[in-house]
Every structure is written in C-alpha cells, then in structure tokens.
Amino acid sequence: MPTLLSVNLNAVAMLRNRRDLPWPSVTALGRIAMTAGAHGLTVHPRPDERHIRFTDLPQIRALIDTEFPGAEFNIEGYPSDEFLDLVDTVHPEQVTLVPDDPSQPTSDHGFDFKAEGEWLKPIVARLKRQGARVSIFADPDPDQMDAAVATGCDRIELYTGPYGATFADPAAARIELGKLGETADRAMALGLGVNAGHDLTVDNLPALVARIPNLAEVSIGHGLTADALEFGMAQTVRRFRKACGQAL
Numbered sequence: 001m002p003t004l005l006s007v008n009l010n011a012v013a014m015l016r017n018r019r020d021l022p023w024p025s026v027t028a029l030g031r032i033a034m035t036a037g038a039h040g041l042t043v044h045p046r047p048d049e050r051h052i053r054f055t056d057l058p059q060i061r062a063l064i065d066t067e068f069p070g071a072e073f074n075i076e077g078y079p080s081d082e083f084l085d086l087v088d089t090v091h092p093e094q095v096t097l098v099p100d101d102p103s104q105p106t107s108d109h110g111f112d113f114k115a116e117g118e119w120l121k122p123i124v125a126r127l128k129r130q131g132a133r134v135s136i137f138a139d140p141d142p143d144q145m146d147a148a149v150a151t152g153c154d155r156i157e158l159y160t161g162p163y164g165a166t167f168a169d170p171a172a173a174r175i176e177l178g179k180l181g182e183t184a185d186r187a188m189a190l191g192l193g194v195n196a197g198h199d200l201t202v203d204n205l206p207a208l209v210a211r212i213p214n215l216a217e218v219s220i221g222h223g224l225t226a227d228a229l230e231f232g233m234a235q236t237v238r239r240f241r242k243a244c245g246q247a248l
C-alpha cells in the first residue's frame with residue numbers, strides 16, 4: 001500500500017487571514033487538492049485561530065462528505081477540553097494529538113509517552129469511542145514506543161522536523177532518517193500504524209518512504225503550499241503523490 005497524502009490547509013488559512021476577505025479559500029484549495037488525488041485534508045486549529053478558524057471545520061467536513069466520500073479529515077492539536085469538544089462536533093476520521101503550547105510558532109516535538117502516557121489514555125479512549133482513529137505525535141525515539149502503544153492509540157505520527165531541517169546536509173539527513181526508521185520499525189513491531197509529518201518536501205519524501213515502506217500517511221502543509229504558489233495546487237499534489245511512491 002503506497003503512502004497516502006493528506007494536505008494540511010493551515011498555510012492556506014494563514015494567507016487568507018491576512019485580510020478580512022474570504023480568499024484564498026480553504027475549501028476551494030482543499031477541493032483542488034482532493035480532485036488531484038490527495039487522500040485527505042488535515043487542519044491544526046490553534047486556540048488563537050491564527051491559521052485555521054473553528055468555523056472552517058464544518059465547511060471542510062461538508063466538502064469531504066458531499067464531494068469526496070471515503071476521504072479522510074485529520075484534525076491535529078493539543079487535547080484541551082476545548083479541542084476535544086470541537087473535534088466532537090466534526091467527527092474527523094483521524095485525530096492527531098500534538099503536545100503544542102499555544103505560544104509555540106509551530107509544532108516542534110512529540111509527546112513524552114513515558115511521562116504523559118497515563119494522562120493520554122482516557123483521551124485516546126474518548127476519541128476512539130467517538131469513532132476516530134487516534135494518532136499521536138512522536139519524536140524519533142524507539143525507546144518511547146512501548147509507552148506509546150500503552151496509551152491505546154492506533155498510530156503514531158513521526159515528527160520529521162529535524163529531518164526536514166537537514167535539506168543542505170546529506171550526512172545529517174542520513175542520521176535523522178536512521179532515527180525515524182528505527183522508531184517506525186519498533187512502532188510497527190508493536191502493532192502501531194505509522195504516519196509522518198512536518199517539513200516534508202518532494203525532495204525529502206522519497207528517502208523517507210524508501211526507509212519506511214509501510215508508512216501509512218504523510219500530512220504536508222508548509223512545503224506543499226510553497227510549491228503550490230509555484231506550480232499550482234493540482235500539479236503540486238501530483239508531484240507530492242509521486243514522491244510518496246503513488247502511481248499517478
């Protein structure tokens with residue numbers, strides 16, 4: 001099964017929010033991405049709504065349900081009561097829990113499962129009762145995986161930021177890829193599915209999917225939106241799908 005692509009719309013929303021105007025439209029760009037073969041759409045609403053607004057969520061839900069049934073809505077975020085209530089109203093196919101502090105400019109680490117696993121367990125159970133697949137953002141650290149599986153989650157999402165940061169340093173990239181691969185191997189041996197995301201690009205994806213052949217899904221926003229400005233959203237999605245190893 002090739003790695004699936006979920007297009008993160010946060011960067012599109014951030015551009016829209018520069019003005020009190022409805023463009024670029026998050027749902028229109030989502031529609032183009034889905035028509036070009038993306039498997040799903042990802043959003044990461046933050047408490048200050050600086051990217052995705054809470055009102056975007058039902059619109060994206062309706063887009064998927066009416067035009068792309070079977071596609072997946074993935075909502076990422078810190079599991080505050082507000083976030084969990086928000087998710088409850090939209091019924092995403094997947095929820096990805098991320099240990100973000102509201103003051104962080106972007107996500108920059110995974111959960112410490114050894115320290116926070118007990119706290120995560122009832123949250124995972126609640127989301128699974130609502131029918132969502134639960135994925136949890138994880139650092140590339142194989143030693144964390146036993147505690148990750150104990151939370152009851154279905155998948156981890158490997159934090160690939162440090163790998164993305166090695167774009168000008170092939171030797172460093174090999175080291176980061178090794179850590180990601182070892183963590184994925186351990187997670188899969190324990191029965192967890194593995195997603196990945198953060199700072200992935202058409203250039204760094206092929207080596208990642210070659211090292212982790214059963215990588216279930218990548219969610220990509222920043223690099224993909226940058227390419228969409230140059231190539232257009234539809235062609236960009238096709239380029240990223242090819243980099244994931246998908247047949248076009």
Ligand SMILES: CC(=O)[C@@H](O)[C@H](O)COP(=O)(O)O
Pocket residue numbers: 008010011043044051076098105106107137197198221222
């Ligand atoms: C968990 C993760 O890596 C992404 O959700 C990332 O945080 C995207 O959000 P921004 O593009 O808003 O930083």
Ligand SMILES: NCC(=O)COP(=O)(O)O
Pocket residue numbers: 008042076157196197198199200219220221222223224
């Ligand atoms: N989960 C990662 C994600 O959705 C997108 O991250 P990025 O490509 O914007 O860094």
